[in-house]
Amino acid sequence: MDETASSSSPGDARSTTWPGGAPAANLPALPPPPPGLLARFDPAADSLAVECVARRRPLFWLALRTGALTVLTLGLYRFWMKTRLRRWYWSSVRPGGLPLEYVGLPGEKLLGFLVAVVILAFYIGLVNLVLVFASFSLFEGSVPGFLLSFVGVIPLWFYARYRARRYVLARSRWRGVRSGLLPGAWGYALLAMRMWAGTLLSLGLLWPRMTFRLEKYRTDRTTFGSVRLHQQGDWHMLWPAFAHLAAAAMLSLAAGLVAGGGEERFLWFWAVTLPWLGYGLVRYLVEAKRLMADAKRAGPLGLVARPKVRRVLLIYLLGYAAAALALALPAVLLAILAYSLEVEPSLGDGRSPTLLAAGGFLLYVSIVLLWGTLRHVFVTMPLWRHYARTLTITGTASLPEVRQQARDEFAEAEGFAEALDVGAAI
Template identity: 30%
Template sequence: MTDQLTTARAQAPADRITFLRDGRRFLHLLVRGALLQLVTFGFYRFWLTTDLRRHLWSRTALNGENFEYTGRGRELLVGFLIALAILVPIYLVIFLIGLWLEQLRAFSSLLLILFMYLFGQFALYRARRYRLSRTVWRGVRFWMTGSGWAYALRAFGWQILVVLSLGLVYPWYARWRESFKMRNTYYGDAPGAFEGRGGQFFKRGIGLWLLTVGGLIALLAGTAAFDWIKLAGDEKDLPIAATFGYGAAVVLWFIASLIAYPYFRALEWRWWAQGVRLGNVSMNSTLRGGQFLRLYLRTIGWALLLLIGWLIVGALLALIVHLGLGDLKLLMSETAGRMKSPGIFHIAILVAAALFYLLILMSFGIVQRFFGMHEIWRAVVESLTVAGVASLEGVAQRGDAASALGEGLADSLDIGGF
């Protein structure tokens, strides 16, 4: 029955979802935002995040009608400040427990890790609620209900099972996670649902699991099976050959795992898209792992080019300083003797070095965001087909705009999603 429904959806006329490519404008936003973050000590990132989201949504259209993102940078800043007001006292209490009760120091560290994990899951859920309530199509907003703490506690239990099963339970965890989120998701008064199955995800991904986790288990088992001491005593050449062979196997496994990751991400995206429902609306995706792999390779390639470029710039600057200033140590000592504030020159050098370092970090951040946001968004959107959009014609506005507290918590814990 399910296969017949899937076939019927595939044969139904698909609605069109498109993305207007404007990578140059997105890159301009990234460069300007990076420079403004530098002069505002990082606080401009809230407005940059908002600009990037607005750019991507405004260039995404369903049946010719564009989406809108109505969030504001000020909301993210206020959410971040409120999150700090909540988190700092909690961190302080946990720190004081470990300081005053030395025998409980290990316990306090464990408590901090558990707290950060649970709070992080709560923050991610609430952040999604905020982002949905700021996303609008045809004048109607998306919105979300559900308890963030219920989500966090259940996610914690599921992820323990994922770890204990070495990842085999992940498809069913992913199914629960997406089902929890989608059954609390609405577009106006149209309810969301998720029909993806864990078993289906498992069958599609088991080959990648065998290649990565299974390969690692095989390597560890092989290591344990070798009697390296005995091999070393029998023949000098044998342990060298065995070590070389084992090292080659480790390298091959590592490369295979790196290649497998984008294929897994694409597989998960397809599975998710095919399972999402919004009223009578369904989606399908033709995204392939090779597309993600090429994006990752382009990211690495541009990062390497940047690294080479910055090394050349650094070498040229060092040469200019050496030729123009002579012995830097002598100059600093002479300057220190002549100046009333002998540390000024040292401070200037440190400031210049810090600025150079920040520029390097900013450039790598621009590359990562361009490919990790714009290009992945483009690849995902262009792979989608949507069916049943006509059923949303009579949707009525429901739900209220959520607070940005979740975004602030996620940002303060450095786990903020996009």
């Protein structure tokens, strides 16, 4: 390799350390790897298990602190928040004992966001002006123009997501080797539009085709150093995973058709089909990830994924339930304040309604902040940990042959994704 695990190239972050070293100054300390895990790393082995050392407590304080700073800076700190959270998540995943690295910089994100806002403001403003003018001229109203304007933004949404993925991969490393994604954002946007159109016209029956084709487009353009990934298989392999969801959807449709038979029958059908729909959706998403991960190849390298549907379902159910229960007290306090302001604005003791309104606003912001933090702690991190721990990398005896690739500068970072609020990862 041209670059060792501890080296940094110009523009890369220099705060990441390997297991056993001192934690980076701008990250909370992660738990040390299990005894002997790093010693068991053998690049000559044919497969490597993936360990994840993420824990709830350090993540809670990191997410809460960075979220509070984002609120206090009116959103400006979110670029630093996202960077610090990604570094924490990435470094918690350790294939063969060696952690992943995220070396993106918040300044890149901020600059890319500002550039994207200027471009999008000009583009969307000009397009809207033309469409609204044409709408008034042809239809004597603005509604058709605004509908066409909304449709015109959809390709930009897919375009932004692809570019965000390219930036995240370009700033991710393992064993010092960079990942990457080849250019192709507009091609991805056009493919996504075609796939979604086919899925909607087929009433959802072509969803597996859309899932596979979009994943193949992204995977076939993904690189790890000098090795390029390939998505093998075809979309028909996702049909068994889709069966539960399709059956639940058809039963839901049947329930809607027989709703006229009585309210009790209607409620009974939906009480059965809605949970089935939820289970079918989770099952499809988990099984699709597993099947497509098993069919990925990067030269001799491959993946074996064994995520559990029941485990993922429990994480969603119990995680969101725990987050909701933790928010019960501040939510009740907010409701009491709102009721007091509505029923008795003066409260009879001279206290200013303005102060109470300000207190209610602060309580509302606190609830939103706490919800985002708890979602990281009880949902995002457990899912991240489960998917990592059920993953094995095969063909790793060929890792010494993987060479470094040139750094993808990509100065715009994920600015379009931030401007359109579609996110990327974590």
